[in-house]
Amino acid sequence: MTKRSYRLGDIASELGAELRGDPDTDIGGLATLQAAAPGQIAFLANPSYARYLADTRASAVIVSPSVADQCSTNVLLLDNPYLGYARLSHWFDPAPVPRPGVHESAVVDPSAQVSQSASIGPQAVVEAEAVIGDHVVIGAGSIIGARCTVGEHSVLRPRVTLAHDIVLGKRCHILSGAVIGSDGFGFANEKGAWHRIAQLGRVILGDDVEVGANTTIDRGALDDTVIGNGVKLDNLIQIAHNVSIGDHSAMAAMVGIAGSTRVGSHCVFGGQSGVAGHLTIGDQVHLTGMTLVSNDIAEPGVYSSGTSADTNRQWRKNAVRFRQLDAMARRLKELEKKIQG
Amino acid sequence: MTKRSYRLGDIASELGAELRGDPDTDIGGLATLQAAAPGQIAFLANPSYARYLADTRASAVIVSPSVADQCSTNVLLLDNPYLGYARLSHWFDPAPVPRPGVHESAVVDPSAQVSQSASIGPQAVVEAEAVIGDHVVIGAGSIIGARCTVGEHSVLRPRVTLAHDIVLGKRCHILSGAVIGSDGFGFANEKGAWHRIAQLGRVILGDDVEVGANTTIDRGALDDTVIGNGVKLDNLIQIAHNVSIGDHSAMAAMVGIAGSTRVGSHCVFGGQSGVAGHLTIGDQVHLTGMTLVSNDIAEPGVYSSGTSADTNRQWRKNAVRFRQLDAMARRLKELEKKIQG
Amino acid sequence: MTKRSYRLGDIASELGAELRGDPDTDIGGLATLQAAAPGQIAFLANPSYARYLADTRASAVIVSPSVADQCSTNVLLLDNPYLGYARLSHWFDPAPVPRPGVHESAVVDPSAQVSQSASIGPQAVVEAEAVIGDHVVIGAGSIIGARCTVGEHSVLRPRVTLAHDIVLGKRCHILSGAVIGSDGFGFANEKGAWHRIAQLGRVILGDDVEVGANTTIDRGALDDTVIGNGVKLDNLIQIAHNVSIGDHSAMAAMVGIAGSTRVGSHCVFGGQSGVAGHLTIGDQVHLTGMTLVSNDIAEPGVYSSGTSADTNRQWRKNAVRFRQLDAMARRLKELEKKIQG
Structure with a gap:
């Protein structure tokens, strides 16, 4: 697989991101916050992963401005970090490029x-x-x-x-x-x-x-x-x-x-x-x-429709009742009449 | 794509249809009643589309005898117009025919x-x-x-x-x-x-x-x-x-x-x-x-089985109850006993 | 399709099965108990098929020791007859074997x-x-x-x-x-x-x-x-x-x-x-x-989830009620309150 690496400053300008950090940082890969190694860039799109920001080993992180302060490494600021990741992903795509x-x-x-x-x-x-x-x-x-x-x-x-x-x-x-x-x-x-x-x-x-x-x-x-x-x-x-x-x-x-x-x-x-x-x-x-x-x-x-998984033991009891549902509804109505009557 | 056209009289005799109209009409394509242009033949299989008969621009329509009177153009009468359409469709199939x-x-x-x-x-x-x-x-x-x-x-x-x-x-x-x-x-x-x-x-x-x-x-x-x-x-x-x-x-x-x-x-x-x-x-x-x-x-x-789509808001309320269905049935029975007892 | 046949004794030793019968029996195929012809071997994995043991025309049957007495033909005894069948099946696979x-x-x-x-x-x-x-x-x-x-x-x-x-x-x-x-x-x-x-x-x-x-x-x-x-x-x-x-x-x-x-x-x-x-x-x-x-x-x-097939007539009545299930549960609770109150 071809090794590719890019200058962080070039990535920032290509993505239209504000860079806080060293533009000469060398970026050779893209990874999740948790898995990133030095030399790789990560991103934070889902706020529930913000807890990984502090400890990431990534050399840079694409984030939204609101969480930039939580990063200990270089950051690229974008309003839509996930879109930034999407665009950047193609730079590191190992798929062979066929010749014309x-x-x-x-x-x-x-x-x-x-x-x-x-x-x-x-x-x-x-x-x-x-x-x-x-x-x-x-x-x-x-x-x-x-x-x-x-x-x-x-x-x-x-x-x-x-x-x-x-x-x-x-x-x-x-x-x-x-x-x-x-x-x-x-x-x-x-x-x-x-x-x-x-x-x-x-x-x-x-x-x-x-x-x-x-x-x-x-x-x-x-x-x-x-x-x-x-x-x-x-x-x-x-x-x-x-x-x-x-x-x-x-x-x-x-x-x-x-x-x-x-x-x-x-x-x-x-x-x-x-x-x-x-x-x-x-x-x-x-x-x-x-x-x-x-x-x-x-x-x-x-x-939506349908139902979602339950234990088979519980499900069987309820699924059987599904077949009685109309009868149950009628019985319920009957009871209501009796009580209100 | 090869242009093909056929004489309406030939189509009628091939399909075994009674023709009311001009057998020398030239038919170069097959289309729906709504989309047909002059020179094309259409068909009426689904009675709910009968309202399109009066205004169709088709040069001929395959219909069942019961609606023939509603057509203002040439008609081919067949008891099963959809079958007539099925047979005729192959005459206009643009799929390439491979050589032996x-x-x-x-x-x-x-x-x-x-x-x-x-x-x-x-x-x-x-x-x-x-x-x-x-x-x-x-x-x-x-x-x-x-x-x-x-x-x-x-x-x-x-x-x-x-x-x-x-x-x-x-x-x-x-x-x-x-x-x-x-x-x-x-x-x-x-x-x-x-x-x-x-x-x-x-x-x-x-x-x-x-x-x-x-x-x-x-x-x-x-x-x-x-x-x-x-x-x-x-x-x-x-x-x-x-x-x-x-x-x-x-x-x-x-x-x-x-x-x-x-x-x-x-x-x-x-x-x-x-x-x-x-x-x-x-x-x-x-x-x-x-x-x-x-x-x-x-x-x-x-x-049939299952249920069909509802708004997610409504569905969630009901789907939760599906898991309580057996319990509901038992409670219903209990109430019936109390009231009848 | 290549004809293949094997000695029953060889099959037994390859599968690690105890053989009761004639090791020189010639086995040329594998079939179900019901369909087996003489010269074929069958197996009993599902006890509900044990009724076919007595009348099978198979020349040998792979069975667990517990049912061996019910066989009228040669038997191979294995604790897991289905596994024996799985292994033996490859001996009779007619799929072409490609050359290197x-x-x-x-x-x-x-x-x-x-x-x-x-x-x-x-x-x-x-x-x-x-x-x-x-x-x-x-x-x-x-x-x-x-x-x-x-x-x-x-x-x-x-x-x-x-x-x-x-x-x-x-x-x-x-x-x-x-x-x-x-x-x-x-x-x-x-x-x-x-x-x-x-x-x-x-x-x-x-x-x-x-x-x-x-x-x-x-x-x-x-x-x-x-x-x-x-x-x-x-x-x-x-x-x-x-x-x-x-x-x-x-x-x-x-x-x-x-x-x-x-x-x-x-x-x-x-x-x-x-x-x-x-x-x-x-x-x-x-x-x-x-x-x-x-x-x-x-x-x-x-x-599990979902429901299984019912007649469309019954299903429609019940499926409609699924949409009322939450309301039914509330009405049921209301009734319970009234009666217990």
Whole structure:
């Protein structure tokens, strides 16, 4: 792994942070307050970790101005230290940076347009009339279907699949195993047998979209499936056909969004939550983990369903009663009548 | 994308529909009633969209006879307009049609039998003694294990994996990232450590089976995992070892079926539902989304579990009470005794 | 498929079993008691199948001493017959055994170190400075990122992805479609937009780890994601960044573990269960299927949440009442006051 190190003063000016300390300090890594060694920079984003400030061995810490006095080392002052950490993290990313050019084992259709600054990895496939923008990285074993467009600076990690006619904006980041443009799950039933409906729509991703590992996004049946700018999808998510997701919404792993549902902007969905089909979910809706949504949600806010773990012994007693709940409610009402009557 | 257009009279006769209107109308696309432009054909399957019939710009609409009078344009009459749409959709499918033959970058074992009408995509692998039927399409980067059989007219999209000794019927449609024949999750425990059990069974898919993107179907431990004719599996589904699924059952995304469970025919399982292992589920059982099945189900019908989303504020109050449910039931009974006593 | 057969006496001595019967019996296969044909060996692990002992056509049965008298055929006596079956199963595994060497279609970086006894399958990619140990199998189409280490006797099935800097112990078994080392889902929010945080940590797998098909394990943000020795993960599981899982824990399909959660040793998690982030789960914690854990669990034991399937008709009545549960509890308390008052 390449050793990299930077001058603290350069880091401060790049992040737009006020530096209190020695600008010539050499910073060779990024770590948590607890784990940092001398020569590393740490950050304090969560106030509950402030207790680690006094004893950190880090050579510098990114903090908000309010806690700067608690640091015994160099500090970089930022209103949003976590954002500072996010930006700085890329300086220390050990991920290999692929060279521009097409690997000799890749198969690129002669009719595809591949920017000279793009990198096409080993064993990749780029099919007819695909357009690969400037500085795009297509990872090893990835497959780019016919007539896809991949916007500049987008990165596809190894073994991504784009079916035909998929549009990716700029700076998208698609993780390994993701499948974008798989056929939507549409069938017509005749006498009990299912007849497949060809899926004629596309998938359109905006700019700065993240698609997690082994996540699947189906193409639309007639119209397109549309993922807004800045949307972040974690691993193993299912986005069904004709779904639309508004800008800057984020979904944790294993979320499922059924067909034709419209999700607003700035939503945050917890892991394993699910939204039924043909619903409309407004902006700024948050779902806690494993929540099931089966009706429209118009108002911003936090929504939940289900129950959380109890000992099996206790749970069994209560779960049995769930099946008697309506009867209990009726009995309760009956009692109330008797007493008030 | 190739422009295609068809004569309305030809469409009518191919679908077996009665045409009311001009058979020479040129139809160049398929769209929803709301989105259709002149030159396109639309359909009305869901009666709640009938209000769009009057104003549609479509050049023709597939409808059932009962609403034909509400159309101001050419109509094709069918008892099942949705089925007509399903059939017609394939006429307008922009997916590239691969040419027969083995791509020069594919690796095909000399002992494999590949039909001359089959297409083996770039970077694909076909291992020893596999049998690839007539008109089969093996997508780019797909891997067909030793001794697999892929029935005629089956289509494997890019990057599908079949492990060894897998049997696919005719006209199966396997989406990208699917893994068929992964080892079942079987271990023997000795003093706390798990010892892997080799999975000796196969996976047998009937005819007309759909397997969604990144769905996994495990091979059997001793006997086979069996998927019936016409079964449709959406994306990210898990079918464990030795499961059997009856003909024409359909499962939405993210369903999990645990080991050795038998699912009947014509079942429909909603997304994220799960069935525990070693159960028997009869025919025509429907599960709503995120339902957990932990006992046999013999009777046809619709089954559900869980709760659906509420505001987090309300939900917290109620979820806390779930843990007191048994106690509440006892208190209720106590009150009833006192009052009736 | 190669025919294999073994002498019963040899099987007994290899398994350390006491043989009652004819050591020269020829055993050509392994089957369940019910399905076994003459020439096959079966086993009895689950006492509820003891009724099949009398009539089995198997030529030998592995049983515990307590039921040996009920067998009419040759018996192998073992205290843990299921373990005996597990060990014997590998003798009859029809999976092709790849030959050592690098397939001519594979792309191996010159700086990678590949043991001469390792097998690198067709269309595989091994990137710079990766280290592939003795007797390792890298399946077709798998991608091994830069500087990965794969311990001896580990087997990667076709189409596995290891990102860069991943460490696998000895005898790991990674199924098709698994992605190990995908970027953790970490973003800093600024004015509603998400900024990606580079994920600088690694994934470290101990020895004897199983990773199921299409399972994803994210690399750590700063520290590593750590999977202990003997951990068994089924298909379509999500392990988020900085999770640690203790030795010999097992998780069924579709489990999700959110970021930074610590899971103890010898845990068993049922399918589709989920654990929220930043939690600590102790040793020997069992979760039943679809359980949601949103708090720490310190005590060993079985834990559950949710409800299980009921007819939709009944369920609807009860699920509606769940939303009134807090109100019901208050009304109940009110009644109690009135009656006791």
